[in-house]
Amino acid sequence: MGGGGGIFDPRTIESAKHTIADFMKTAFSQPNISTTAVICSAVVGLFAYEQYVYLNKKKGLPGPQFKIPIIGAFTDSLYPTFEGYMSKWKSGELSCVSVFDRFVVIASTCDLSRKILNAPVYAEPAVVDSMKHILCADNWVFLSGKSHVDYRKGLNVLFTRKALGIYIPVQDKVYKKHFAEWLSLNGEKGQYQLRFRELNMESSLRVFLGDHMSDEVASKISQEYFNITAALELVNFPIPLPGTKVYKAVQSRKYIVNQFVECIKDCRTRMANGGETKSMMDAWVRSMLDTEAELAAAGKPAPRKFDNREIALTILTFLFASQDATSSAMTWAFQLTADHPDVLHKIRSEQMKLREENPDQELTLELMEKSVYLRQVIKEVLRIRPPVLMVPYQTVREWPITPNYTVPKGSMVIPTTYPALHDPVAYPNPDNFDPDRWGTEGTAEKYPKNFMVFGNGPHHCLGKEYAVMHLMATLAEACMVLDWTHYRTDKSDDISIFATIYPQDGCIMSFEPRKSPASIST
Numbered sequence: 001m002g003g004g005g006g007i008f009d010p011r012t013i014e015s016a017k018h019t020i021a022d023f024m025k026t027a028f029s030q031p032n033i034s035t036t037a038v039i040c041s042a043v044v045g046l047f048a049y050e051q052y053v054y055l056n057k058k059k060g061l062p063g064p065q066f067k068i069p070i071i072g073a074f075t076d077s078l079y080p081t082f083e084g085y086m087s088k089w090k091s092g093e094l095s096c097v098s099v100f101d102r103f104v105v106i107a108s109t110c111d112l113s114r115k116i117l118n119a120p121v122y123a124e125p126a127v128v129d130s131m132k133h134i135l136c137a138d139n140w141v142f143l144s145g146k147s148h149v150d151y152r153k154g155l156n157v158l159f160t161r162k163a164l165g166i167y168i169p170v171q172d173k174v175y176k177k178h179f180a181e182w183l184s185l186n187g188e189k190g191q192y193q194l195r196f197r198e199l200n201m202e203s204s205l206r207v208f209l210g211d212h213m214s215d216e217v218a219s220k221i222s223q224e225y226f227n228i229t230a231a232l233e234l235v236n237f238p239i240p241l242p243g244t245k246v247y248k249a250v251q252s253r254k255y256i257v258n259q260f261v262e263c264i265k266d267c268r269t270r271m272a273n274g275g276e277t278k279s280m281m282d283a284w285v286r287s288m289l290d291t292e293a294e295l296a297a298a299g300k301p302a303p304r305k306f307d308n309r310e311i312a313l314t315i316l317t318f319l320f321a322s323q324d325a326t327s328s329a330m331t332w333a334f335q336l337t338a339d340h341p342d343v344l345h346k347i348r349s350e351q352m353k354l355r356e357e358n359p360d361q362e363l364t365l366e367l368m369e370k371s372v373y374l375r376q377v378i379k380e381v382l383r384i385r386p387p388v389l390m391v392p393y394q395t396v397r398e399w400p401i402t403p404n405y406t407v408p409k410g411s412m413v414i415p416t417t418y419p420a421l422h423d424p425v426a427y428p429n430p431d432n433f434d435p436d437r438w439g440t441e442g443t444a445e446k447y448p449k450n451f452m453v454f455g456n457g458p459h460h461c462l463g464k465e466y467a468v469m470h471l472m473a474t475l476a477e478a479c480m481v482l483d484w485t486h487y488r489t490d491k492s493d494d495i496s497i498f499a500t501i502y503p504q505d506g507c508i509m510s511f512e513p514r515k516s517p518a519s520i521s522t
């Protein structure tokens, strides 16, 4: 049936329209029709209607001509591949796909991606139902417009230069602990991707929450957090029924938030008693106490108070936003520096030179600020292997995004970072790892718009300075005490996707105490 009495061709809108018309005729104009015939016509009619809706939204965009009934490209989104993404980006500056009832438009150029990130009137970060279950619907991260801007302003105090200076000794302690663990393996080779993740998790927990939790709890949180990463897919089974990924993630979130609340209670007591500021949470509680005291002294009304659960949920969003991206970047940073010994040598030489007068110097923010070459290396790692490939937004109204295409209201619209970061105009030989393209000698700084690693616009990454400083500090400390070897396989350069991106072989490495000579000529 369909196509005006012909066979239904799901690739054309005309055929879909005729099939619907046929269905209406069959179902309503023949009084003695059998139940089976009605059911069959209804099913075909519904599929045809689904196609019609899809093709009507798709218009001329590149994308599948046929939407698999009901699920669309769900299986592709369950097992995404980097090659699949690449072919989508190459198919046009805008392309589309449909997953369940979500129509998705993907932008592949730098200009269109920036346009999406900077158009709060048309699009805001996409909130998939599973994220609301996991992070709680009342989480600040789901705010939009002015309330989002105001809330975010209040969090800036946690990422100031002064705050970063407080965090760095905490990080240093965690790095030393993990490096000692790696060395205890006596140079045995193995997959290090998960070890980098563990270092990251502990560093985040200690920076965010201080020493208020035991090592056992920190390690259990690290394990539980896997459930949250696993549920990060764009499309998930919407109801958190027992056994689903989202259900498991919600259980893990409950455990993590309860532990955070205990830490916050502890922190409040310590800060009220004049304790030293040693973590992000200390900095937050201290700034609230100071503001309260200032306003009281000025006879002004007390400021809005943040309760323990709210603070815990905010810290959870930091973990959520940072954990996978930073672990991905750290994995590539160790791999790429091992694969480019000349680069590692220059990093080490710079550190030796900066520490010339005090080789045993602890990490400080000032030291990181002077590590110009190391910063270039981290920028290049993030450029060549951007942890976040795509940032899902959704349209809040119809949006004529180009003269030829209008994105329907309620669609997911996804800016991409990878193509802009591999644009040969901004970054000649974009697949070459070349930290010298940055800095005064290179040309990459001339194209700041392309560097979309941390997004852009009102939702750009709140923790970007902290993230860069953390990645720099890890390498700075590592190169002073460790030598590392990467065992390349034919999968080392291939990308696998698990929320962010990783080498497909899990990054096989070994670590030994540093023997390499310390030259201070760069």
Ligand code: HEM
Pocket (backbone or CB within 6 Å): 117, 125, 141, 152, 317, 318, 319, 321, 322, 325, 326, 329, 386, 387, 388, 391, 452, 453, 454, 455, 456, 457, 458, 459, 460, 461, 462, 463, 464, 466, 467
């Ligand atoms: C290499 C590491 C990181 C990368 C590549 C990264 C990347 C991103 C990207 C692409 C976005 C979306 C931006 C947009 O919509 O325009 C984002 C948002 C965000 N990031 Fe990061 N991020 C990293 C680390 C961190 C860290 C360490 C923190 C906190 C400690 C953090 C906190 C956030 C927050 C809170 C948001 C949401 C901001 C908002 O909605 O206003 N990120 N990040």
